[in-house]
Amino acid sequence: MSESERARGVRTWTIGELAGEFEVTPRTIRFYEDQGLLAPQRIGTQRVFHERDRVRLALVLRGRRIGFSIEEIRRIVDMYDAEPGEAGQLRYLLDQIAVRRAQLTQRAADIAATLAELDEVERRAREDLAGLTRPTPRRGRATRPQP
Amino acid sequence: MSESERARGVRTWTIGELAGEFEVTPRTIRFYEDQGLLAPQRIGTQRVFHERDRVRLALVLRGRRIGFSIEEIRRIVDMYDAEPGEAGQLRYLLDQIAVRRAQLTQRAADIAATLAELDEVERRAREDLAGLTRPTPRRGRATRPQP
DNA sequence: AGCGAGATTGACGTTTACGTTAAGGTAAGG
DNA sequence: CCTTACCTTAACGTAAACGTCAATCTCGCT
Structure with missing residues (x-):
C-alpha cells in the first residue's frame, strides 16, 4: 500500500x-x-x-x-459488463445465458448425485470399520466394552 | 446384440x-x-x-x-468397489471421502452463486431489450401500439 | 469367397493451462 | 550506494486428455 x-x-x-x-x-x-x-x-x-x-x-x-475453460470463462465474465447494445446482441446474450444455465444445472445435478453416493460409501465404510474394531457384532448381539 | x-x-x-x-x-x-x-x-x-x-x-x-481429473475420477470410482479391507485402509477411505465432499460442496456453492448472477444479468438484459423494442417507456408513460 | 462397416493396436500430434528458467528492472530500507 | 524483495517480459517446457492417422483384423452378409 x-x-x-x-x-x-x-x-x-x-x-x-x-x-x-x-x-x-x-x-x-x-x-x-x-x-x-x-x-x-x-x-x-x-x-x-x-x-x-x-x-x-x-x-x-x-x-x-x-x-x-478459459474460453468459457471469458464469455461469462464478458456478460457482466456487456453494453446494453442492440436487440440482436441482447438476444444473443440471453441465448448464452440459457446455455450456461443448462450446463450449470447439469453440473449441480452431477454433484448432488455424487454427494449422495459418497454418503452411501461412507456409511458402508463406517459399518465395516465398526465390524473390525468391535469383534463381529452380528445379528444385533450386544457388545460390551472391555473391562 | x-x-x-x-x-x-x-x-x-x-x-x-x-x-x-x-x-x-x-x-x-x-x-x-x-x-x-x-x-x-x-x-x-x-x-x-x-x-x-x-x-x-x-x-x-x-x-x-x-x-x-482422470486421477481424481480414478480414486472416486475405486471407492465404490473397494474391498472392506483393514482398518487403516478404511480410515484412509473416509479421509478421501471428506476431501471429495469438501471439493464438491465448494463447487456446488460456486455454481449456486453463478446461477444467481446469471439471473441478475438476464433480468437486466430483458429490461434493456424491453426498452429497445418499445420506444422509451419511461416514467410509466403508456405506449400505444402503432396504427 | 469377397465386401463393407466397424473393430483393433500403436504412434505421433494438438490444445489447454499454466510451470519454469533466464535476464534483468525498481522501490524501500539501512 | 547496496542489498533485499519483489516486479517485468520473453521464451521454452510439460502434463492431461484426447484427436488423428496408419496399418491391419474380423463380423455379418451375400
Whole structure:
C-alpha cells in the first residue's frame, strides 16, 4: 500500500498480494491478463490492481473451480459488463445465458448425485470399520466394552 | 446384440454403441480403459461391454462433467468397489471421502452463486431489450401500439 | 469367397493451462 | 550506494486428455 493510498481509501494490490490472497501464482494472474480476462492499470510497467480487478479475478477463479475453460470463462465474465447494445446482441446474450444455465444445472445435478453416493460409501465404510474394531457384532448381539 | 444375447436377457454393447450413446468417441473409451477406469471383457481382441461397464462409464463421465481429473475420477470410482479391507485402509477411505465432499460442496456453492448472477444479468438484459423494442417507456408513460 | 462397416493396436500430434528458467528492472530500507 | 524483495517480459517446457492417422483384423452378409 502506498502513502497516498493509505491517506485516501482507495486500496490497490500488487500482483504478489493478489496471488497470495487467492492462492495462485503470479504467473497464473499474468496468464489471465494475457487471455484478456484481466486488464489491471499500469504504472510504468508495473501492474496495479484495483477493487474491480480483484472482483474479476474472483469471478475467474470461481469459473475455474466450476470446471469452465478459459474460453468459457471469458464469455461469462464478458456478460457482466456487456453494453446494453442492440436487440440482436441482447438476444444473443440471453441465448448464452440459457446455455450456461443448462450446463450449470447439469453440473449441480452431477454433484448432488455424487454427494449422495459418497454418503452411501461412507456409511458402508463406517459399518465395516465398526465390524473390525468391535469383534463381529452380528445379528444385533450386544457388545460390551472391555473391562 | 448377438443371437445368444437376445435369447437370454444379458444385453452387451460394442465400443461404438457405447460411444454413440454417451456422445464420446471410441478413442475416449479406449483411453479410459488405458487409464484403468474401465476393464471390459475381451472376446479375442474385441471389447465386450456389460451393464456394469456401462454404469462405470456413466460414473466416469459424470466425474468429468463435474471437472475432476482422470486421477481424481480414478480414486472416486475405486471407492465404490473397494474391498472392506483393514482398518487403516478404511480410515484412509473416509479421509478421501471428506476431501471429495469438501471439493464438491465448494463447487456446488460456486455454481449456486453463478446461477444467481446469471439471473441478475438476464433480468437486466430483458429490461434493456424491453426498452429497445418499445420506444422509451419511461416514467410509466403508456405506449400505444402503432396504427 | 469377397465386401463393407466397424473393430483393433500403436504412434505421433494438438490444445489447454499454466510451470519454469533466464535476464534483468525498481522501490524501500539501512 | 547496496542489498533485499519483489516486479517485468520473453521464451521454452510439460502434463492431461484426447484427436488423428496408419496399418491391419474380423463380423455379418451375400
